[in-house]
Amino acid sequence: MGKGPQILLYDASMVSHKGLRDFVTGVADELNIPYQFDTVAGGGTDAGSIHLSNHGVPSLAIGIATRYIHSHAAMLHRDDYENAVKLLVEVIKRLDQDAVNKITFE
Numbered sequence: 440m441g442k443g444p445q446i447l448l449y450d451a452s453m454v455s456h457k458g459l460r461d462f463v464t465g466v467a468d469e470l471n472i473p474y475q476f477d478t479v480a481g482g483g484t485d486a487g488s489i490h491l492s493n494h495g496v497p498s499l500a501i502g503i504a505t506r507y508i509h510s511h512a513a514m515l516h517r518d519d520y521e522n523a524v525k526l527l528v529e530v531i532k533r534l535d536q537d538a539v540n541k542i543t544f545e
Contacts, residue, residue, distance in 0.1 A: 440504045440516040443473030444523035447500040450479040452487025455499035458542040463499065463530055472526050477502070497542050501527065 446463060448455055467474045490498035503523050505515045 440506065440514075441518060442475045442504070443467075444519060444526055445475055445477040445502040445504055447484065447486075447502060448476050448478050450483045450487065450500070451481050452483030453490050453498065455486075456490070456497035456542070458545065459497040459499050462533075462538065462542055463501070463526070466529050466533060467526055470525070470529060472522050472529075474522075474526070475504075477504075 446455070446460060448460075464474065466472075484500040484502075486498040486500045490496050501523060503515050503519045505513050507513050
């Protein structure tokens with residue numbers, strides 16, 4: 440906790456899309472937003488189902504390191520939350536058609 444949002448490399452339901460992962464980390468690097476990579480050997484996220492939609496959708500999961508996630512007393516670092524929001528907003532702002540085509544087809 441406290442080292443930035445987590446960018447999931449893989450879980451039991453999918454391996455994150457390299458082009459999208461490079462795009463997201465590039466935005467984070469440009470804006471000095473800290474992040475960390477994570478893997479989950481079991482379980483999965485909604486991205487595991489989303490990436491199978493239509494003819495395939497570039498997908499990855501961005502999370503926040505949290506202790507006791509499945510309890511009523513979950514804890515997270517506020518900086519991780521704020522940096523995750525900042526990263527997601529900036530990624531969405533930059534996802535125009537040209538960026539989507541580059542991620543999808545290059």
